[in-house]
Amino acid sequence: MDKYIITGGSPLKGRVCISGAKNAAVAIIPAAILAGDVCRIENLPNISDVAVIARILQELGAEVTRANASTLIIDPRRINTFIARRELVSNMRASYYLLGALLGRWGKARVPMPGGCYFGIRPIDQHLKGFETLGAVAGVENGMIHLDAERLTGGHIYLDVVSVGATINIVLAAVKARGLTVLENAAREPHIVDLANFLNSMGADISGAGTDVIKIRGVESLRGTTYSIIPDQIEAGTYMAAAVAAGGDVVIENVTPKHLESITLKLRDLGAEIDEYDDSIRVRRTEPIKRTNVKTLPHPGFPTDMQPQISALCAVGSGTSIVTEGVWDNRFQYVDELRKMGVKATVDGKIAIFEGVPKLSGAPVAATDLRAGAAMIIAALMADGVTEIEQIRYIERGYENVVDKLRGLGADIKRISDYKDDAYAQNHA
Ligand code: EPU
Numbered sequence: 001m002d003k004y005i006i007t008g009g010s011p012l013k014g015r016v017c018i019s020g021a022k023n024a025a026v027a028i029i030p031a032a033i034l035a036g037d038v039c040r041i042e043n044l045p046n047i048s049d050v051a052v053i054a055r056i057l058q059e060l061g062a063e064v065t066r067a068n069a070s071t072l073i074i075d076p077r078r079i080n081t082f083i084a085r086r087e088l089v090s091n092m093r094a095s096y097y098l099l100g101a102l103l104g105r106w107g108k109a110r111v112p113m114p115g116g117c118y119f120g121i122r123p124i125d126q127h128l129k130g131f132e133t134l135g136a137v138a139g140v141e142n143g144m145i146h147l148d149a150e151r152l153t154g155g156h157i158y159l160d161v162v163s164v165g166a167t168i169n170i171v172l173a174a175v176k177a178r179g180l181t182v183l184e185n186a187a188r189e190p191h192i193v194d195l196a197n198f199l200n201s202m203g204a205d206i207s208g209a210g211t212d213v214i215k216i217r218g219v220e221s222l223r224g225t226t227y228s229i230i231p232d233q234i235e236a237g238t239y240m241a242a243a244v245a246a247g248g249d250v251v252i253e254n255v256t257p258k259h260l261e262s263i264t265l266k267l268r269d270l271g272a273e274i275d276e277y278d279d280s281i282r283v284r285r286t287e288p289i290k291r292t293n294v295k296t297l298p299h300p301g302f303p304t305d306m307q308p309q310i311s312a313l314c315a316v317g318s319g320t321s322i323v324t325e326g327v328w329d330n331r332f333q334y335v336d337e338l339r340k341m342g343v344k345a346t347v348d349g350k351i352a353i354f355e356g357v358p359k360l361s362g363a364p365v366a367a368t369d370l371r372a373g374a375a376m377i378i379a380a381l382m383a384d385g386v387t388e389i390e391q392i393r394y395i396e397r398g399y400e401n402v403v404d405k406l407r408g409l410g411a412d413i414k415r416i417s418d419y420k421d422d423a424y425a426q427n428h429a
Contacts, residue, residue, distance in 0.1 A: 017253045019232055021045070186211075234398075290318055
């Protein structure tokens, strides 16, 4: 099995450049299905989730070419089906954006139930409620979600739960529907604004993205576009947390500091010194890590996708820290892995209490999901001795070149490959 081997104790110093946002990329690539012409999408992260969603579009008939490591050119005109095949789709959660995109294009969609990281039950009832309000009939047969609409027509939708995925899916389905759609209690994450900007650059009429009321006036057609996606807020936050963990002085480049505000404030509570510039941020730590309390919430609250990374820091804080998960039912599975490194924590449902310990010790651990994997890296950077992290395919779904980026900052990290995971890598290239 492939592994990362990390020897802790080296402070991080230097500059690291953040890639494009994964969760924007996996929405914007399927959104290209709605275009009537070629889309050029720039600043994409070079990660396996992007490769998989691009491959799915190819399977649907789109012509997808890679202009360079971070740019895809997608010609969706030859897409000739509304049916997505099971093999690739069941690998990733974001494949559910095919529902909104195919429904918006064809008035029909057949998409297998999505896969992805498991943090408890991940329902899609709010997505389906939105599609039904727009006039689609939804059902599930043999593990495939079926959507059929005579003609999509705008409507008034109130989300019972603030959902990123439902917000994006409803925007995708409504963008070419007849008339006005009003979506209330919408999610406000930066990647929702990015998706709306992408669609508007193709001629869509979407306003209010980034607030909790989004209005979508349907248009007849969408043209092709050239678009560069936003920097990855969570990748940036992860390197900020890594800099705090290891100590040192790191400048994180190609970021939008406004998107990082809740992370910046929490890391300052933990003792970091942070300076914000136009599109970069400098993170230093010279004092011991302090304690804090954190509760994750939808944007602009503290992001759930930074919860494991901040918990790794709380684990060595000077006192007791309480971390409350406000988005997912079951996002503390990784704590068992951290315990192998000497972390003292109790978990009760959606609350974890960390009794800060002075030092962690290296151990063999596994990445139980993408962000849990990031937490293992952060813990390993501060631990005494060597940590081996298995199941790194989760990490590589969402972090571009994490080994090279950390080595560039002076971390002692290497990747060990074997045949089995090489086969995995080839399947997902
Ligand atoms: N929910 C429902 N019904 C629905 C949809 C969601 O009850 O129809 C609930 C979920 O069970 C959860 C909450 O609403 O408790 C929020 O879920 P949301 O729909 O916002 O999550 P998602 O769209 O499936 C995206 C990200 C996740 C991130 C969450 C929350 C993508 C591809 N995934 O998931 O990212 O944790 O939003 O911000 O954008 C990650 O990148 O590591 C990751 C898991």
